[in-house]
Amino acid sequence: MKKWNLIIDVAKCFDCNNCFLSCKDEFDGNDFPPYSLAQPRHGQRWMNIMRKERGQYPLIDIAYRPTLCMHCDDAPCISKADGAIYKRDDGIVLVDLEKAKDRKDLVDVCPYGAIWWNEEKAIPQMCTFCVHLLEDGWDKPRCVQACPTGALSVVQAEDSEMAEIVKSENLEVLHPEYNTKPRVYYKNLYRYSKCFIAGNVALKDTDECAEGAKITLNKGSEKGIATAEVNNYGDFRIDNLDEEGGQYTVEIEYSGYEKQELSVDLKNSINLGTIFL
C-alpha cells in the first residue's frame, strides 16, 4: 500500500514561516473530528522552524530546519499511549480524541518534542498531515502547498519505493539514534547538523585574493579527506564535517608560493580568518 512521506530540503528553507502560518490558519478555531480539535492560537507550533547560525563573521551560514511530528513507524508515542495515539495504514499518526483526553503524560514521550498540550481541551495535539484535506482529495497538506521554494514536498509511495528514493536522493532522518523510523526525511541536513572549516586566503606581497588556491583537509593519517578551491573573493569552505570532529590539518597550496599548513581542533564551525601566503 502507498503511504505518505514528507521530504524537507534544509537548503531551500529561508524561514518565511508560510508553512507555520498555513498550519495555524487551517487549525486555529477549526475542529476536524475525528482527527483533530482546534489548535490554540498561541503556544503550539505543529510546524516548528528551528534556526541555527554556523561560523563567524563574515563567513557565516544560517540554516532553518522545519520540524514536526515525524509520523514514525516505530513511534514511542504509540507504544506508550494504550490506543490513545495510533497509526493509519497510510502511515499517518493521529491522536484518538476520546482516549487521549487528560493524557498530558503523552507530551513527554515524543523524543522529537512534536506533541503539544491543549490546556483548554485537555488533549495532546500534533501535526495530522492535514488528513482531513487528504480525505477531501487534496494531494498535499497545507504547509507543503504554502511553501514558496519547494523546501517541503510529499511522496506517496510503497515502503520499497520510498527506500529507493531515500537512497538515490541521499535523504536522512532526524536523530536516527532514536530508532523510531520517521516518515519525514531531510535533504541537505548537514546545513543544520554538521559544521564547516572556512577561511580567506590572500597574497602577502600583493594583497590580492589567492583565487584558485587548493585547500586539502587531512585528519591524522587520513590524507585528502576533503578538498576545496579558493574562490574569486579569496574564500573557501569545507562543509559536512562532524561537530567535535577533533584535530584536522588544513593545507593551502598556490603555485609560486610556499605551502602552508594549519592545525584546527574542530568543535563547531570555524572561520580561520585571512591566511596570508
Ligand code: SF4
Ligand atoms: S514524532 Fe513523536 S509524536 Fe510523531 S509519531 Fe514520532 S514519536 Fe509520535
Ligand code: SF4
Ligand atoms: S514555507 Fe517553506 S521556505 Fe517558508 S519557512 Fe516553511 S519550509 Fe521554509
